[in-house]
Every structure is written in C-alpha cells, then in structure tokens.
Amino acid sequence: MRCSVPIAAVFAAGAFALPARVQPRADSDGHSHDTAPWDEGATKDFLIHDSCNATEVTQLRKGLADAVTLADHAKQHILRFGNSSEHYRKYFGDAPSAEAIGNFERIVSGDRANALFRCDNPDGNCNQPEWGGHWRGSNATNETVICPLSYSTRRPLEQLCALGYTVAGSETNTYFGSDLLHRLYHMPAFGEDHVEHFAEGYAGALELAETNSSYATHDSDILQYFALDVYAYDIAVPGIGCAGTVDETASSMETPTSSASTTSTSAQSPSSSVTEPPTPVTAGAANGVTSAPQDCHTHAGGDVHCV
Numbered sequence: 001m002r003c004s005v006p007i008a009a010v011f012a013a014g015a016f017a018l019p020a021r022v023q024p025r026a027d028s029d030g031h032s033h034d035t036a037p038w039d040e041g042a043t044k045d046f047l048i049h050d051s052c053n054a055t056e057v058t059q060l061r062k063g064l065a066d067a068v069t070l071a072d073h074a075k076q077h078i079l080r081f082g083n084s085s086e087h088y089r090k091y092f093g094d095a096p097s098a099e100a101i102g103n104f105e106r107i108v109s110g111d112r113a114n115a116l117f118r119c120d121n122p123d124g125n126c127n128q129p130e131w132g133g134h135w136r137g138s139n140a141t142n143e144t145v146i147c148p149l150s151y152s153t154r155r156p157l158e159q160l161c162a163l164g165y166t167v168a169g170s171e172t173n174t175y176f177g178s179d180l181l182h183r184l185y186h187m188p189a190f191g192e193d194h195v196e197h198f199a200e201g202y203a204g205a206l207e208l209a210e211t212n213s214s215y216a217t218h219d220s221d222i223l224q225y226f227a228l229d230v231y232a233y234d235i236a237v238p239g240i241g242c243a244g245t246v247d248e249t250a251s252s253m254e255t256p257t258s259s260a261s262t263t264s265t266s267a268q269s270p271s272s273s274v275t276e277p278p279t280p281v282t283a284g285a286a287n288g289v290t291s292a293p294q295d296c297h298t299h300a301g302g303d304v305h306c307v
C-alpha cells in the first residue's frame with residue numbers, strides 16, 4: 001500500500017506550518033546587506049606602523065602569526081584534554097581551564113584595533129645594548145616598539161626544539177612568536193591589565209602552578225611556557241617535545257639576547273602602573289648574565305624583570 005502523501009496535500013491540510021523564521025519576509029526587500037554585519041569595523045589584522053621597513057613588516061607578520069599559532073594550539077590542547085593533560089597540570093595546577101583558554105583565545109580572535117607595533121625608537125630605549133623591544137607603558141599604552149635586535153635574533157617557530165632549545169632551560173623570548181605573545185599581553189587590548197608577571201623563572205612558574213594556581217592562568221610567562229611546551233610535544237617533535245629539566249634552568253643560556261633577572265626590593269605598586277624602561281638594575285648575577293638593562297618591567301610583586 002502507498003504510504004506517501006503528496007507534500008502539497010499535507011500543506012493543504014495544515015498538518016504543519018513553516019516556522020516563522022523561514023517564512024518569506026513580506027514586508028522587507030529581502031536584502032540582508034541592508035543591515036550592517038554585527039562586527040562591522042572589526043580590525044582583523046595586527047597593526048604595524050609605517051616606521052617598519054619592508055623586511056621588518058614581513059618578519060613581524062610572521063612572528064605574530066607564530067604567536068597566534070602557539071596560542072591557538074595551546075587553547076586546542078586544553079579544550080581537548082582539560083586538566084587530564086599532564087602539561088596542563090604542570091603549568092596550571094588545579095585551576096579551572098576557562099581563564100587560560102580565554103587568555104589564549106583573545107590572542108587568536110580578539111579585535112586588533114588597540115595594539116600597534118612600531119619600529120622607530122620613540123622613547124630612545126632601543127639605543128640601549130641588548131634591548132629587543134619594549135612596551136611603551138604610560139607613554140602609549142597600546143603601543144609596543146620592536147627594536148632592530150629582534151629581527152636578527154628571534155627564531156621562527158619552525159626551529160622549536162632545535163639548536164639546543166628546551167622549554168625549561170631557555171628563555172621564552174628565543175622564538176619571535178612567544179616573545180610577541182609576551183608583548184601582546186602587556187597591551188591592555190590583549191592582557192586586560194590582568195595578565196601580568198607573578199612567577200620568577202621556570203622553577204618559580206612550576207611552583208606557582210602548584211601553590212597558587214589561580215595566578216598561573218594569568219601569568220604571562222606561564223602562558224608562554226605552556227604554549228611552547230605543548231606545541232613542542234604535540235606538533236614540533238610529536239610525543240617527545242623538548243621540555244628539559246628544571247635543573248638546567250639555572251645554568252643554561254640559550255638565547256642570543258641574554259636575559260637578566262634581578263630582584264629589586266619592596267615597591268608594592270601594581271605592575272600596570274610601572275613599565276619599562278627600568279629603574280636601574282644591578283647585574284643578573286644569579287644566572288650569570290649580562291648587566292645590561294634590557295626590556296625591563298616591574299612585576300606585580302615589585303620585582304624588576306628584564307627580557
């Protein structure tokens with residue numbers, strides 16, 4: 001026997017009605033472009049100032065793309081594994097994952113209108129030896145200067161785990177992508193004055209994860225360490241990575257631009273009000289590196305940190 005009923009007959013019988021939303025719009029001209037898209041005016045590309053020459057622009061765009069690649073994979077790793085990931089627990093302890101996911105996602109998809117990268121030297125800081133760049137802080141909070149040194153030293157993400165690099169034993173600014181992640185977090189459009197420096201060094205990062213995990217998910221260095229470690233393990237050298245060990249942290253000097261970590265006492269001011277360039281800092285004797293004041297800024301706790 002025949003079970004099918006002609007569609008027209010069903011309609012005619014009023015067996016069902018089309019939902020209102022798909023009914024033809026009798027009283028409109030039907031041109032959806034008459035209405036501005038919800039995100040009209042969005043800035044989708046990172047802004048690079050005219051002061052950057054052609055090769056600087058090319059390198060900056062690649063470095064920023066690397067930053068996005070790192071952040072995007074970090075987010076994907078957390079979404080896939082949550083706190084069942086050993087990597088997650090190593091860097092973020094028992095913290096809920098939403099804050100880390102959000103801090104990475106803002107790098108991936110956040111509006112880029114309020115963050116400008118420039119290549120001139122408006123504050124004179126690039127004249128100082130070893131300076132790779134700096135956030136302009138109170139002079140222009142939405143701007144970051146990338147000095148010439150960066151273009152000759154920062155490595156591409158393709159070299160992750162090569163040339164002796166390890167996550168524990170090398171500086172986070174070895175790669176342009178992670179360096180720019182750090183610099184993006186200084187700008188309020190990406191860090192919201194909430195991603196700051198709390199932990200000191202790699203061992204300090206692991207300790208913060210264990211003892212004070214709600215700070216780990218908005219610590220600039222820990223976000224970088226996590227992103228580098230999971231990209232290394234999942235993508236660059238699958239199943240192996242190049243985590244390194246905490247022991248090598250103290251002695252290793254992998255980066256071309258050395259980094260001094262110094263502590264200056266006291267000063268309880270929030271880091272958002274104090275920026276590079278630094279108050280004079282003393283030599284980073286602790287890890288045996290240069291005394292040159294570099295890209296320094298003040299931690300939430302008042303310590304001066306140079307990278």
Ligand SMILES: *[C@@H]1O[C@H](CO)[C@@H](O)[C@H](O)[C@H]1NC(C)=O
Nearest residue numbers: 082083084089093094095096
């Ligand atoms: C992992 O997350 C679950 C919730 O998804 C939570 O119940 C558990 O305590 C967390 N475990 C650790 C070690 O953080």
Ligand SMILES: *[C@@H]1O[C@H](CO)[C@@H](O)[C@H](O)[C@H]1NC(C)=O
Nearest residue numbers: 123136137138139275276277
């Ligand atoms: C801001 O500009 C002044 C004058 O050019 C300079 O001395 C100072 O170091 C700059 N501050 C920062 C954070 O770069």
Ligand SMILES: *[C@@H]1O[C@H](CO)[C@@H](O)[C@H](O)[C@H]1NC(C)=O
Nearest residue numbers: 053054055056147148149151
């Ligand atoms: C752009 O500037 C860099 C310094 O950051 C310089 O080394 C490079 O030669 C310049 N590129 C061109 C094409 O002039």
Ligand SMILES: *[C@@H]1O[C@H](CO)[C@@H](O)[C@H](O)[C@H]1NC(C)=O
Nearest residue numbers: 114115141142187188189190
């Ligand atoms: C800087 O960015 C913030 C948003 O992050 C915005 O509210 C502010 O207007 C910007 N300031 C300037 C001077 O562009």
Ligand SMILES: *[C@@H]1O[C@H](CO)[C@@H](O)[C@H](O)[C@H]1NC(C)=O
Nearest residue numbers: 197198199211212215300301
């Ligand atoms: C967690 O870290 C923050 C930032 O360094 C610090 O202010 C706070 O006292 C720490 N809390 C604990 C319980 O250690």
